[in-house]
Amino acid sequence: MKRFHIHTHVEDLQKNIVFYSAMFGAEPTRVESDYAKWMLDDPRINFAISTRGSKHGIDHLGIQTDTEEELAELKSQAESADLSLHDSGETTCCYARSDKHWLTDPQGIAWEHFHTLDSIPVFSEQENAAAVTSACCPAPKPQGKPLAIPVKSSCC
Template sequence: MSVMKTHVALNVTNIEKSVTFYRAMFGLEPVKYKTDYAKFDIPNPALNLTLNLTNNVQIGGALSHLGVQVESTQEVQSAIERFNEAGLDLFTEDNTDCCYALQDKVWVTDPDGNRWEVFVVKVADTAPEKNLATVSSSGEIQAVKKSCCA
């Protein structure tokens, strides 16, 4: 059976800043680097990430965020150390209830506003009172505690 690899192509407005960010994000050098294009061939998680130079980027668009799920809190801590060494602004969350699960995570944002999280799921399903919203019997959302992955 062949191995599948996800491909993500991101439009970027500054190829140098973006390559610097993604070097820190994944701890790898690009396999191809041109004045208007860069490619990272990431083995784990299996990802073909390309950066395509453009004049402008609409921040956010329909994309909420991107993420890498790791197996341990130590791997989240390793990402934090890597991001700190690269001088990236970051935001950490420990034991946070998100997406109906208990997680540790770190957030960084690339030069064009794409938000990335590195996270570990510590408890896969949290109790209903820990969830983000309460839904009435009619299906209406009654209360929202906080936004998830924000």
């Protein structure tokens, strides 16, 4: 089964933890000094907030899969539709090790498809952690979240 994912940047983590905990009627499943995440079953969502972004608001959207097979299906579906896809493979971000790929919609919104493999004790295991400028993407490098990758389309 899949889970919808939203990651948003906030200015005041504690204030937002209080707000979202009240709104969801649940405490976060993970809290770090710069990050919090709720893994909700109703609605089935992985909702994360962090103070790592340069701009407050939604950083990216995504679909989290329970299995590698579901992730492969999402990738195949995107490739069959001739969408531009950036395959990050196994990588780390947001205190997790995941297998993932990225798409960018026509408005430039990044979409992450991912399968979480393990929890890790740091936000990212990037060689240069100072280069991490948003939730999951290092500053211009081949890995990470693609920005403004055009969607291939023959439609008007």
